[in-house]
Amino acid sequence: MNSSIDTNSLLLQLRAMARDAGIPSTDKPSSELTLGADRIEFSKVLENSVQQVNGRSIEATQLRESFEAGNPNVELADVMIAAQKARISFEALTQVRNKMVAAYKEIMSMPL
Structure with a gap:
């Protein structure tokens, strides 16, 4: 059984959910999102989604x-x-949580 996560598919789903939740999208590559003054924190995006x-x-x-x-x-x-x-x-929101838990479990089960 292959339990790998397609990261591109997951990213597209998260972007679609963020767009539906009213969070403005950026056209910057993910490497640029974590650098610079306009840094977007995942925790803030998640917090805004929960509040909405x-x-x-x-x-x-x-x-x-x-x-x-x-x-x-x-x-x-x-x-x-x-x-x-x-x-x-x-x-x-529940589906996002389920995907995050699945990704966490997969990362934790990776050998070092």
Whole structure:
């Protein structure tokens, strides 16, 4: 069984998720991302993604509560769309976490 990770595929998936999360992309090669004054830290990107997923969840909850309270300005369709956005965002974040754990396990199992 071959459990190697295709790094190019993983990088493309992460870039697509970052774009969907509203994180601006850069066209610089990865070697330039870690050098210079405009250094992008992975932890900050991950933190921003978690905050955006949390924000979508809070927004969906607030819309649901407003609809349940009888607010005439809140449509059922808006509530359902916000709930689906929150669910999909959470699932995407979960997939990123799963990929990171798999990559970590693969690195840890490499012989020295």
